[in-house]
Amino acid sequence: MLVTKYVVVVGGVVSGVGKGVTTAALGKIIKEHGYTTALIKIDPYINYDAGTLRPTEHGEVWVTDDGGEIDQDLGTYERFMNANFSRRNNITTGQVYKAVIDRERRGEYLGQTVQFIPHILDEIVARVAAVAEDNEVVIIEVGGTVGDYENKPFLFALRALERELGQKNVAYVLVAYLPVPSHIGEMKTKPVQQSIKLLNEEGICPDFIICRSQHAIDDVRREKIEAYSYVPADRIIAAPDVATIYQIPLDLEREQVGTKLLASLGLTSRRTPDWSSWQQMVTTIQKPHKTVRIAVIGKYVQIGDFSLVDSYLSIDQALLHAGVELNSGIKISWIDAQSFEQDPTKLASLEQFDGILVPGGFGTSGVEGKIAAIEYAREHKIPYLGICYGMQLAVVEYARHVARLPDAHTTEVMPECQTPVVAILPLQQQLLASGWYGGTMRLGSYSAHVEPDSVVYRLYSQAGRVAADGTVAERHRHRYEVNPLYVPVLKKHGLIFSGVTQRADGTELAEFIELADHPFFVAAQAHPEFTSRLGNPNPLFQAFVAACLQRVLQRAAAASAQAVPYKPFDYGQIRQATQ
């Protein structure tokens, strides 16, 4: 049996140079060369996981099938690899110390002094080894930058692993940044040299250096780094800025990174990768045939340089993947829901969009603005996709305006509400305590039974995503649920509940809703964006973008004065449109 090989990716000079994307690209490349590959993200922070981190500072929280709440790099890995990783693929300082301290409290160290060496190191190595089990190559991204105090324990532990396994089984990749100071206009190698020195201080010599910069590194500088690091010039890899991150595996393969990395681990490529369909998708991203305009109605918070896209990164990516499949570009307008509360006349501006999306969210701010936007989408027959809070608020909107329950609300916003159509359900507290919800939220993948004649069923079945038992699985991250008490009255007024999950006590929890007589109005309690991959888009996103495209066509036809009668959206066409 093959020994698992390890690739350790560390960052140099500054953070935010695309270490996560590089790791994901390396994983994709090694997989394409025929090896089973898993990726691990090490986050040196003390937090147990990313669940409690503020999305406005750290970007969105990524949720795994098994309910892990993780840094968004894991999302990048899954999107590139078209794989589902476990919470085990993320290791934090908090998890390591908590496991060791819990063991100590249970008396399992039998009176030993519990120390950094060997106990903490052993715990780190054991966690890495647990992921390695079924994989031939494991790529480990060490968060932070070399020289940080926080990542020293991890570098030390990985070096211990190397001593155990031998140099041939571990390769180190330094992803470093080469600045081009504007007043000099010349690429500088000094910071990289210093990063190499810091890495050497940890007893590590890089096997590869990935040179991130504005443009490709030239031979003069390559030689300079070679002389300093003893890394051969052909392992000093150019990684210039790119228009789309999905270009990176192609760029790295142009420098034969796959075969070189495998060779450094004593392996040879098992098959020549065929990058043609990936290349095709990258070309579509860069030069789409058409573009749809989508309004994402969110909670806009301005904190320093924080970018809103970061906290909705997976939505942005899921729309992009769906667009690629339909040869279409996506132009997203991030709209602050509160702007509709301050000035309701602004709602009319939604008419210009081809689709409206209300993403997940928490708390009270902007809620009435989101509800007003959903009402606008419903009444003006603009394609609508609701995600998590976007489904709960669609239920509130429908209850108020169609089912004639004017006081309807979610207890998240109005705890004493008389018509709680979305609420924390009775018994839920006990279930929370008994662990059914895994903490305080319904987290991770849950399977829904879907009505066979629903739009949702048709879409998942066309995508081959209905399980043998007829269920559809998506990942969740929420506390509140649609209140089953109000489901009959909502159904009576035409709201279609297309999928439900049976809770342990028999309660049926709404998972998907949809409307008939609308071009596209679908919402999910889960987060379908977490199962969207480049080349394997999520069916709800794909159908939403397809409906948006149809609106573009109808608009174009109307502009050319050829009146086209309203035609309900034909879901059967999606397959064809994608081929």
Ligand code: GLN
């Ligand atoms: N705030 C809602 C809840 O907790 C929705 C959460 C979400 O959109 N992720 O149930």
